[in-house]
Amino acid sequence: MAGREVAPSILAADLARLGSQLREVLAAGARVIHVDVMDGHFVPPITFGANVVEAIAGIVHGAGAVIDVHLMIERPERQVADFASAGADSITVHVEATAHLHYALQAIRELGCGAGAAICPATPTAMLSDVAADGVLDLALCMSVNPGWGNQRLIPHSLAKLAALRALLAEQVALEVDGGVNGATAAGVARAGANLLVAGSAIFGERDPGGAYQRIVQAAWADA
Numbered sequence: 001m002a003g004r005e006v007a008p009s010i011l012a013a014d015l016a017r018l019g020s021q022l023r024e025v026l027a028a029g030a031r032v033i034h035v036d037v038m039d040g041h042f043v044p045p046i047t048f049g050a051n052v053v054e055a056i057a058g059i060v061h062g063a064g065a066v067i068d069v070h071l072m073i074e075r076p077e078r079q080v081a082d083f084a085s086a087g088a089d090s091i092t093v094h095v096e097a098t099a100h101l102h103y104a105l106q107a108i109r110e111l112g113c114g115a116g117a118a119i120c121p122a123t124p125t126a127m128l129s130d131v132a133a134d135g136v137l138d139l140a141l142c143m144s145v146n147p148g149w150g151n152q153r154l155i156p157h158s159l160a161k162l163a164a165l166r167a168l169l170a171e172q173v174a175l176e177v178d179g180g181v182n183g184a185t186a187a188g189v190a191r192a193g194a195n196l197l198v199a200g201s202a203i204f205g206e207r208d209p210g211g212a213y214q215r216i217v218q219a220a221w222a223d224a
Contacts, residue, residue, distance in 0.1 A: 007068055011036040012150050012203065021204060022056060081107075084108070090116055114174075116139030119141070138174065159189065176194065183202065
């Protein structure tokens with residue numbers, strides 16, 4: 001997860017063709033598939049459960065890729081075991097959704113998954129300083145839109161927030177950005193320090209998801 005990757009988010013996929021669309025982006029080179037889990041409490045929408053992770057695990061792992069689960073749910077520490085057993089490789093919880101962040105991250109690691117912590121646009125980066133210092137964090141996720149809905153515009157202040165997070169985190173900790181990532185914004189978030197870029201509608205909203213994925217990759221690291 002510390003490498004440079006664009007992670008297609010199945011939140012924006014056509015669920016009637018989920019398997020075929022996953023195969024398209026995996027064939028195009030995607031090696032991280034992002035799964036947004038929402039409970040109708042922490043954020044208003046309800047999306048996927050562990051059964052969806054289990055359903056796609058064979059396709060994703062068979063292509064040599066990993067499943068990156070983003071839990072936008074209350075008390076996520078109660079659910080991490082189910083997602084780990086379903087096939088998640090990395091599980092991210094929100095600092096705003098649990099009073100026991102350190103415990104949740106330790107529990108994820110003990111289940112054999114990478115442990116991530118996410119912050120919403122209005123949450124200070126300092127909220128991650130203690131877990132970053134304790135070495136229990138494998139991934140930090142910066143929400144660049146308000147969580148809950150796809151196809152939003154990236155909040156401009158997110159670029160400064162990404163830079164601040166990159167300065168806070170150890171080199172081996174991945175920095176993920178989620179929200180409003182497309183061909184026009186990918187280079188900016190990558191320059192700000194993100195190495196893992198989540199893109200949903202910018203990929204699955206196109207007629208050719210594989211081609212859209214490749215264009216975002218090229219835009220993100222064209223100067224690298």
